Amino acid sequence: RKEVEQDPGPFNVPEGATVAFNCTYSNSASQSFFWYRQDCRKEPKLLMSVYSSGNEDGRFTAQLNRASQYISLLIRDSKLSDSATYLCVVSLTDSWGKLQFGAGTQVVVTP
Amino acid sequence: EAQVTQNPRYLITVTGKKLTVTCSQNMNHEYMSWYRQDPGLGLRQIYYSMNVEVTDKGDVPEGYKVSRKEKRNFPLILESPSPNQTSLYFCASSLRQGFAYEQYFGPGTRLTVT
Numbered sequence A: 001r002k003e004v005e006q007d008p009g010p011f012n013v014p015e016g017a018t019v020a021f022n023c024t025y026s027n028s029a030s031q032s033f034f035w036y037r038q039d040c041r042k043e044p045k046l047l048m049s050v051y052s053s054g055n056e057d058g059r060f061t062a063q064l065n066r067a068s069q070y071i072s073l074l075i076r077d078s079k080l081s082d083s084a085t086y087l088c089v090v091s092l093t094d095s096w097g098k099l100q101f102g103a104g105t106q107v108v109v110t111p
Numbered sequence B: 001e002a003q004v005t006q007n008p009r010y011l012i013t014v015t016g017k018k019l020t021v022t023c024s025q026n027m028n029h030e031y032m033s034w035y036r037q038d039p040g041l042g043l044r045q046i047y048y049s050m051n052v053e054v055t056d057k058g059d060v061p062e063g064y065k066v067s068r069k070e071k072r073n074f075p076l077i078l079e080s081p082s083p084n085q086t087s088l089y090f091c092a093s094s095l096r097q098g099f100a101y102e103q104y105f106g107p108g109t110r111l112t113v114t
Helices: none
Strands: A004-006 A011-014 A019-025 A030-038 A045-050 A055-057 A060-065 A070-075 A084-092 A099-101 A105-110 B004-007 B010-013 B019-025 B031-038 B042-051 B054-057 B076-078 B087-094 B109-113
Touching: A004 A084, A011 A019, A019 A084, A019 A105, A030 A060, A030 A070, A045 A055, A045 A060, A099 B042, B004 B087, B010 B019, B019 B031, B019 B087, B019 B109
Parallel strands: A011 A105, B010 B109
Antiparallel strands: A004 A019, A019 A070, A030 A045, A030 A084, A055 A060, A060 A070, A084 A099, A084 A105, B004 B019, B019 B076, B031 B042, B031 B087, B042 B054, B087 B109
16 A cells, blocks of 8 residues: 555646645654645646645645545636646655655646 | 756666766755656655765665765766666755755656666
8 A cells, every 4th residue: 555645637627616636644653744746747846835734825725634644735716827746745753854755636727 | 046957857778787867956955865756656765865975765775876975966876777767767855854844856867778
């Protein structure tokens, strides 16, 4: 079983709509969580960190559910430029420097 | 401009021919790391380095070597490449070790081993 699992998609979303997807992690000791964005096999870039209380950055909202061991990302008012693969990243407390990446969820925003 | 650079960007080689992929960052970051990305598997960490002369294995270190003689450089060495090392490789750096710091990725190196 993979440490970090994501629905690969693609999630086809009309422009202006809302899309949400989850990422599950297997290690209950995981402490830090992130969403990275990757465009078409280019380098990943940090989208946002995920805090215990949930956090919002413009049209993006991230939530953490420790009891069920998943994080979520919600994108409101989707733009064409939001089309990308979203990578879930988890860090383990006992392994400084080691990050676990999910395989990514592809989002395609259509006109 | 703050950046992580990798060279070469594309490489086709043959089985067994030693190669080195260079990685350099100009942000004075302590932490550097190498990943490989394969379809359906996501990024997997190969090696990481918390500072000069300090390196450690990631999840898939077999067949790779690294060194960290200078803070800015973290080359990846394939002593005897095999076809199963065909992949997209990313180098990354962050200010410090630890999960709290954003990782900055290089543009990637697409390696094909025939």
